[in-house]
Amino acid sequence: MRISGQEVVRTLFETQDRRSFLKRAGALGLSASAFATFLAACGDTNTATTNAASDVNMSGPIDMKTLIANAKKEGGMQAVGIPPEWADYADILKNYASQYVPVDYKADAEYSSAQEIQVFKQSKNHPYGDIGDVGFSFGPTVIKQGLVSPYKHAHWDDIPDELKDPKGNWCTEYWGAQSFVVNTDIVKNPPTSFKDLLNNNYKNMVGIDGDPRQATDALYAVYSAALAQTGNLDSIQPGIDFFAQLKKKGNFTPARSSEANIVKGEVAIGIMWDYLGLGFRDKYASSHPNLKVIIPSDGSIAGPYISIINKYAPHPYAARLWNEYIFSDEGQLFYLKGYAHPARYQKLQAAGKIPADLAAKLPSADEYKNVKFVSDTTKLSAATQALSQNWQSQVLGQ
Numbered sequence: 564m565r566i567s568g569q570e571v572v573r574t575l576f577e578t579q580d581r582r583s584f585l586k587r588a589g590a591l592g593l594s595a596s597a598f599a600t601f602l603a604a605c606g607d608t609n610t611a612t613t614n615a616a617s618d619v620n621m622s623g624p625i626d627m628k629t630l631i632a633n634a635k636k637e638g639g640m641q642a643v644g645i646p647p648e649w650a651d652y653a654d655i656l657k658n659y660a661s662q663y664v665p666v667d668y669k670a671d672a673e674y675s676s677a678q679e680i681q682v683f684k685q686s687k688n689h690p691y692g693d694i695g696d697v698g699f700s701f702g703p704t705v706i707k708q709g710l711v712s713p714y715k716h717a718h719w720d721d722i723p724d725e726l727k728d729p730k731g732n733w734c735t736e737y738w739g740a741q742s743f744v745v746n747t748d749i750v751k752n753p754p755t756s757f758k759d760l761l762n763n764n765y766k767n768m769v770g771i772d773g774d775p776r777q778a779t780d781a782l783y784a785v786y787s788a789a790l791a792q793t794g795n796l797d798s799i800q801p802g803i804d805f806f807a808q809l810k811k812k813g814n815f816t817p818a819r820s821s822e823a824n825i826v827k828g829e830v831a832i833g834i835m836w837d838y839l840g841l842g843f844r845d846k847y848a849s850s851h852p853n854l855k856v857i858i859p860s861d862g863s864i865a866g867p868y869i870s871i872i873n874k875y876a877p878h879p880y881a882a883r884l885w886n887e888y889i890f891s892d893e894g895q896l897f898y899l900k901g902y903a904h905p906a907r908y909q910k911l912q913a914a915g916k917i918p919a920d921l922a923a924k925l926p927s928a929d930e931y932k933n934v935k936f937v938s939d940t941t942k943l944s945a946a947t948q949a950l951s952q953n954w955q956s957q958v959l960g961q
Contacts, residue, residue, distance in 0.1 A: 622731055624717040625883055631663060633880035639665045640881035643682045643692040643873075644674035648822060650737055650838050650868075651901025658897070659888050664881050675777040676701050683710040686875045693882035698779030699867040700943040702733045712872045714883050718890045721910040725938070726867060736889055737838075737903035738867035740934045741787040743857045744833040744840030746825055754832060756861040757791035757805065766813050770820040770830035772839075776950045783864050784834040785954075786937065786946055791862025796937055799946035806958045817959070826852060838902035841926070858930040865936045867906075892916055 619625060619633075634640070640659075645668050647653035660666045674682070676697035683705070686692050697705070705711045706728070713731035726735035745753040750768065754760050760769055775781035789802030809815040818824050820833025822843055833840065840856040847854060870889060872882045888894045895905035899921050911917055937943055 621712065621714065621879065621883070623714045623883060624719070624887070625880075627884075627887065630880055630884040630887060634664050634878070634884045637664070637878040637881050639667060640878050640885060641691055641693045642666055642668040642885070643695045644676070644679040645694075645696055646673050648839070648842065649901070650739075650903035651842070651897045654897045654900065655889060655894055658893065659885060663884055663888070664878075675773055676779050677777040680705060680708075680710060683871075683873050683875070684708070686873055686877075690875060690877045692873050693876040693878045694873065694885050695871045696736065696868050697871060698782075699735065699738075699869055700779070700940060700947070701871075702728060702869055703940065705871055706732050710871075710874055712874045712876065712879070712882075714872055714886055716883075716886045716890045718907060718910075721907045722890075723906075726906055733869040733871050734886075734890070735867040735906045736870050737895075737898040737905050738865055739836035739838045739903055740858060740865040740931060741783050741834060741863045742837040742840050743859055744820065744825060744835055744843060745855045745857060746828055746831045746852045747855050748852045749828050749831040753855055753857060754859075755857055756859050757788050758861060760814060760832070761805070761808060761812060764814075765832060767816045768831035769809060769814050770816045770818050770824065770833055772820045772833065772835040774954075776947070776954055779866060779868070780835050780839075782946065782950065783836075783866050783937075785950065787834070787859065787862045787864045789862070790864060790935065791859065796864075796935065796939070796942055798942075799949050800953070803949065803953050803957055810958055815958075825854070828852070836903075837926070838904075841902040856926065858926070858934065860933060863931075863934045865904075865934050896921070 619629060642656070645652050645656065647656060647668075656666050656668055679692075679695040679697050680701065682692045683695065711732050713728075715731040716734070719727070719731070719734070722734055727733065743754055747753060750765070752763060754763065754765070771784040772778060772780040775785045785802040785806060786796070786799050787802070788805040789799045790796055792801040792805055806815060816830060818829045820830045820835050822839075824830040825833050825843060826847070837856060837858065840854065844854040844856055870886055872879070872886065876882045889898075890907065892907075892911060895907045895911060896916070896918070898905040899908070899917070902924075905911070908917075
């Protein structure tokens with residue numbers, strides 16, 4: 564998830580309700596000048612490329628006719644880290660494949676952001692993987708390591724500057740906020756705060772979505788706990804301390820807060836992205852378990868995910884066609900259907916393209932009033948380093 568040497572302090576996204584949070588995609592309470600400096604520093608390694616055989620500027624945008632024709636010649640696309648249950652990728656994958664080319668997405672293998680990057684690294688010698696979906700903090704890393712190919716899709720201007728690399732190396736597709744996903748068949752007194760997780764008897768019930776040293780979702784769970792303890796985002800260590808206490812009390816389980824584990828009750832309280840929990844809630848609405856999604860009142864952090872194209876993509880046209888699709892109106896509304904916050908929400912809303920039934924399904928705005936956005940990548944880098952140094956010894960090694 565990591566960082567170039569030329570990082571600058573970004574401003575924090577201060578308290579916003581959910582609908583304002585969505586509407587203000589272009590603002591996010593952030594300093595444009597700080598982001599401009601950061602993005603300029605991050606975007607200095609990849610330049611525009613041209614396909615010599617066809618004279619096509621591969622940095623884009625490329626017209627759809629050219630993309631479709633060449634993607635069909637390539638015969639398919641390989642997606643890395645695009646699980647169908649995540650942010651309604653099931654519909655996105657299905658519709659992309661039905662309209663354009665088949666997709667190999669390894670449905671049985673979920674990848675952390677770090678694992679996705681590893682696949683890209685290996686593809687130089689063992690070609691595999693055209694596109695990826697990684698945490699925001701990995702943007703500088705993929706540029707620094709020379710793993711991505713720049714592409715500016717047709718809706719590039721709709722994306723706020725602070726949510727994309729100025730040279731096209733990555734672009735935010737959507738974002739979410741940390742939540743508690745509670746199996747209420749087991750938990751009769753659902754927690755509403757991180758404080759509750761320590762104060763109540765939730766033996767072996769509380770889990771996070773993977774290893775926070777590798778998975779963005781889990782990293783933000785620990786960071787949200789830190790926010791809950793201190794009221795600020797200066798350090799993730801209070802979050803590590805919190806989980807050490809949670810484990811000592813016996814409430815923390817090493818089981819991952821996956822859909823399967825939540826359904827089985829192995830994780831009765833999962834700390835994870837809201838859109839994942841809301842998707843699970845709806846999926847099991849007519850059966851069991853009964854699930855409730857709660858935004859913790861004392862600390863929740865929102866984080867974007869970004870689309871990247873492998874520098875060594877076996878199917879470069881199909882990869883760019885994928886980007887055109889996920890940033891199209893149809894693709895962005897599928898993210899919203901999956902309860903993720905689409906990057907083009909502001910533009911879609913202004914154009915009257917947000918279906919009323921989707922808007923009505925959004926959770927109460929009041930629950931999101933204390934959500935914050937980590938935009939200082941030096942803090943994210945420090946958080947990652949602290950987890951790498953202390954998670955095993957201070958939490959897992961107890």
